[in-house]
Amino acid sequence: MHASAAERLLHHYRSTARTLPWRAPPGAPRTDPYRVWLSEVMLQQTTVATVTPRFLRFVERWPTIEALAEASDEEILAEWAGLGYYARARNLIACARAVAERGSFPTSEAELRQLPGLGPYTAAAIAAIGFGKDSVPVDTNVERVVARVFALSSKQQVPVAAKGWWPKGQSGDFAQALMDLGATICRPKAPRCNDCPLQADCRAAALNTPEVFPARVAKKERPHRFGLAWWSRRGDAVWLVRRPPRGLLGGMAALPGPEWTAERHAANPLAVARHGFTHFTLDLLLIARSEPVGEGWWQPIPELAEAGLPTLYRRAVEAGLAAEQEPRLAA
Numbered sequence: 196m197h198a199s200a201a202e203r204l205l206h207h208y209r210s211t212a213r214t215l216p217w218r219a220p221p222g223a224p225r226t227d228p229y230r231v232w233l234s235e236v237m238l239q240q241t242t243v244a245t246v247t248p249r250f251l252r253f254v255e256r257w258p259t260i261e262a263l264a265e266a267s268d269e270e271i272l273a274e275w276a277g278l279g280y281y282a283r284a285r286n287l288i289a290c291a292r293a294v295a296e297r298g299s300f301p302t303s304e305a306e307l308r309q310l311p312g313l314g315p316y317t318a319a320a321i322a323a324i325g326f327g328k329d330s331v332p333v334d335t336n337v338e339r340v341v342a343r344v345f346a347l348s349s350k351q352q353v354p355v356a357a358k359g360w361w362p363k364g365q366s367g368d369f370a371q372a373l374m375d376l377g378a379t380i381c382r383p384k385a386p387r388c389n390d391c392p393l394q395a396d397c398r399a400a401a402l403n404t405p406e407v408f409p410a411r412v413a414k415k416e417r418p419h420r421f422g423l424a425w426w427s428r429r430g431d432a433v434w435l436v437r438r439p440p441r442g443l444l445g446g447m448a449a450l451p452g453p454e455w456t457a458e459r460h461a462a463n464p465l466a467v468a469r470h471g472f473t474h475f476t477l478d479l480l481l482i483a484r485s486e487p488v489g490e491g492w493w494q495p496i497p498e499l500a501e502a503g504l505p506t507l508y509r510r511a512v513e514a515g516l517a518a519e520q521e522p523r524l525a526a
C-alpha cells in the first residue's frame with residue numbers, strides 16, 4: 196500500500212470532515228478526552244443521528260467527568276434512557292468515578308483498558324483522538340474500508356493490515372478520516388468508489404467487487420423470551436419500580452414483574468410490548484393488577500418522560516395506555 200494513499204485520505208478528510216459535537220476539526224487542538232470517551236461509549240451500537248442530541252444534553256448537564264462522577268446513578272440512568280444497552284450506562288458511571296478518583300484519564304492505551312467498560316477499540320480511540328498516541332482504533336467503518344482496500348476476506352486480518360498502513364503521528368485524524376469515509380463513501384452497500392480518494396490503491400475496487408469485503412458472518416436467529424409486567428393505575432398515575440442494580444436494564448425504572456423466561460405465559464394480557472435486545476427478542480405481557488406490587492412510586496402519566504424509562508418499558512406503558520382507551524373508543 197502506498198503511503199500516498201494515506202496522505203490522499205488525510206487531504207480529503209481536511210476538506211470534508213463531518214462536523215460532530217465531540218470532534219475537533221482537522222488541524223485544531225485535540226478534543227477533551229472526556230468528550231471523546233463519552234461519544235465513543237454512546238456510539239457503541241447507536242447511530243450518530245441518535246447520539247448527537249443526547250451527547251449535547253449530557254455535556255450541557257455534566258460538562259466535566261468530575262461533574263458526571265458526582266451525579267447519582269438514577270440521574271445518569273434517566274438521562275441515558277432510550278439509548279439502550281444499559282450495561283454501557285452502568286460502566287459509564289463506574290468509569291467516570293474511577294477517572295475522577297485518580298484525577299484524570301490515563302493517556303496510554305494499556306492503562307485506559309483498565310478502566311470499567313473500556314474495550315480495545317474505545318481505549319485505542321481515546322488514546323489516538325484524545326491524546327494523539329499512535330493507537331489504531333478499528334470500528335466497523337474502519338474495518339470495512341481496510342478490508343476493501345487490502346481485499347481481505349476475513350475480518351481477523353484487518354488489525355494487522357491497519358497497523359501496517361496507519362501513519363505515525365496522525366493517528367487520531369487518520370482514524371476519523373477512515374470513519375468518515377466508511378460512513379459516507381465506502382458504505383456497506385453501493386460504495387461510491389468514483390468519489391473515493393483511495394480508489395487508485397484499492398484492491399477491492401480493482402476487482403470490481405467491493406461489497407464482498409469483508410465476508411459477512413451469517414447471523415444466528417435470535418431466541419424469543421417472554422415476561423409479565425404488572426399494570427396498576429391510580430388516577431392519572433402508573434405504578435413503577437426500580438429494577439435490581441445488576442442484570443439487564445439494571446437500576447432502570449420499570450413496570451414490576453417476575454423474571455423473563457423462555458416459555459410464553461398462559462395469561463390474557465391487557466397489551467403486549469415487543470422489544471429486540473442484542474441476544475433475544477422479548478414479548479412483555481401487561482397484566483392489570485388492582486394493587487401495586489413491590490417497592491415503587493406512582494408516576495404521573497403527564498410526567499412519564501422524567502421517569503427515565505428504557506425503551507422496552509416506555510413501549511409497554513404506551514401499549515397499556517392505548518389498550519385502556521380501546522373499550523371506550525369501541526363504545
Ligand code: SF4
Binds near residue numbers: 381392
Ligand atoms: S475505492 Fe471503493 S471499495 Fe475501495 S475504499 Fe474507496 S469506496 Fe471503498
